[in-house]
Amino acid sequence: MKYILMMNGTKANFAEYAKWSKKDMEANTAFMRTFSKQLKDEGVFVATEGLGWPEQAKLVRASKDGMPVTDGVFPESKEFLAGYWIIDVESPEQAYKIAARASAAPGRDGATGGLAIEVRQVLCGHSDLGL
Amino acid sequence: MKYILLMTGTRAGVSTYQAWTRADADAHMAVLKSINKELTESGELVGVEGLAGPDQARLVRGLRGGMPVTDGIFPESKEFLLGYWMVDVNTPERALEIAGRISAAPGPGGVPTNMPIEVRQVMSHSTKPA
Numbered sequence: 001m002k003y004i005l006m007m008n009g010t011k012a013n014f015a016e017y018a019k020w021s022k023k024d025m026e027a028n029t030a031f032m033r034t035f036s037k038q039l040k041d042e043g044v045f046v047a048t049e050g051l052g053w054p055e056q057a058k059l060v061r062a063s064k065d066g067m068p069v070t071d072g073v074f075p076e077s078k079e080f081l082a083g084y085w086i087i088d089v090e091s092p093e094q095a096y097k098i099a100a101r102a103s104a105a106p107g108r109d110g111a112t113g114g115l116a117i118e119v120r121q122v123l124c125g126h127s128d129l130g131l
Numbered sequence: 132m133k134y135i136l137l138m139t140g141t142r143a144g145v146s147t148y149q150a151w152t153r154a155d156a157d158a159h160m161a162v163l164k165s166i167n168k169e170l171t172e173s174g175e176l177v178g179v180e181g182l183a184g185p186d187q188a189r190l191v192r193g194l195r196g197g198m199p200v201t202d203g204i205f206p207e208s209k210e211f212l213l214g215y216w217m218v219d220v221n222t223p224e225r226a227l228e229i230a231g232r233i234s235a236a237p238g239p240g241g242v243p244t245n246m247p248i249e250v251r252q253v254m255s256h257s258t259k260p261a
Contacts, residue, residue, distance in 0.1 A: 004182060005191075006212065047178070049217075051135060052252035059247040060136075060230035068231025071247075081137060081212065081251070086180070092189075099191035100199035114192045119201075120212070121183035 002046060002122035003095035004086050005102055007115065008079040011054050020108050027106045035102060039087060044098065050083035086122060095119050133177060133253035134226035135217050136233060138246065139210040142185050155239045162236040170218060170229065181214035217253065226250050 009017070020028070039045035057080060059071045074080075085102065089095050099117040106112055140148070151159070170176035188211060189201045205211075216233070220226050230248040238244035 004180070004212075049135070050254045052254050056252060058227065058230075058250045060227050060234055060250055061245045061247050062231045062235030062243055066231070066235060068227045068234070070227055070250075077208065079210065081135075096189065096191050096199040096201050099189075100194045103191055103193050103199075112193075116190045116192050119189045119191055121187055122180050123183050124181040124214075 001090070001092070001095075002086055002088050003092070004084050004120050004122050005095070005099045006084045006118040006120070007082040007102075008118060009082050010077065010079060011074075012076070014054055014080070014082070016108075024106070024108050024110065027110060031105045035105070036085070039085065039098070044087040044089050044094075046086040046088050048083070048085045051081055054078075054080040092119075092121070132221070132223065132226075133217060133219050134223070135215050135251050135253050136226065136230045137215050137249040137251065138213045138233070139249060140213050140246075141208065141210060142205075143207070145185055145211070145213070151239055155237070155241075158237050158241065159244070163233065166229070166232055166236075167216075170216070175218045175220055175225075175229075177217040177219050179214070179216045182212055185209075185211040223250075223252075 036045065036048050054074070057072065057074065059074070060068045061071070063069045085098075087095060087098055089098070096119060099119045102117050103115050104112045105115055107115070148156075167176065167179055185205070188205065189203050190205075191199050191201050193200055216229070218226060218229055220229070227250060230250050234246050234248050235243045236246075238246075
């Protein structure tokens with residue numbers, strides 16, 4: 001069973017993160033690298049990505065003539081996807097345990113902030129989507 | 132340049148979609164599949180995934196007694212990720228164009244959904260495992 005573990009944040013959360021000391025950021029990045037490597041060693045790793053910041057996010061809707069209409073205005077409450085892991089595990093419980101490990105990533109001044117990780121099953125991939 | 136095209140929706144939006152007729156849902160999927168096929172042939176498609184519905188979503192924070200603390204309560208306004216495409220394109224404009232085509236996929240009665248698609252660049256070289 002494939003699960004996606006998502007880190008989400010508002011623009012305010014991202015602004016807060018931008019104020020972290022270099023040392024805190026390095027500790028967080030080191031944790032993320034080690035975590036991904038552990039998932040690989042455990043044989044559950046499928047993919048991980050980090051996304052560009054909310055300031056660069058665009059919403060696209062189709063116009064009548066088929067040209068994309070873009071908009072970069074979001075409500076303040078909007079949760080932006082910051083990054084994710086996809087894992088292949090035996091049960092939802094195993095996915096939740098791994099999410100709890102991600103949640104323990106070090107934050108500002110080394111505090112482990114209990115970062116909320118959203119967990120969802122991934123249902124269809126290439127073969128179901130016509131590939 | 133890698134971009135991710137995110138399709139999101141609230142619980143209410145997902146319920147609306149679930150009420151579509153079979154024919155409308157099939158027509159919608161047929162267009163998405165043809166876009167996928169085209170992006171595969173052009174070599175631009177990196178990945179595409181569809182996620183389980185919001186009812187199965189859980190938030191996980193830390194551990195208590197060695198067990199993860201899970202919670203399935205979200206505000207009604209919560210936008211859930213429903214699925215995504217990742218594309219590797221030469222320009223940001225091309226990513227927006229592909230997102231526009233996904234947004235133009237037909238909804239009920241064949242009318243384009245005009246669903247907003249969020250477009251974000253993918254950055255993450257630093258978090259890739261060795």
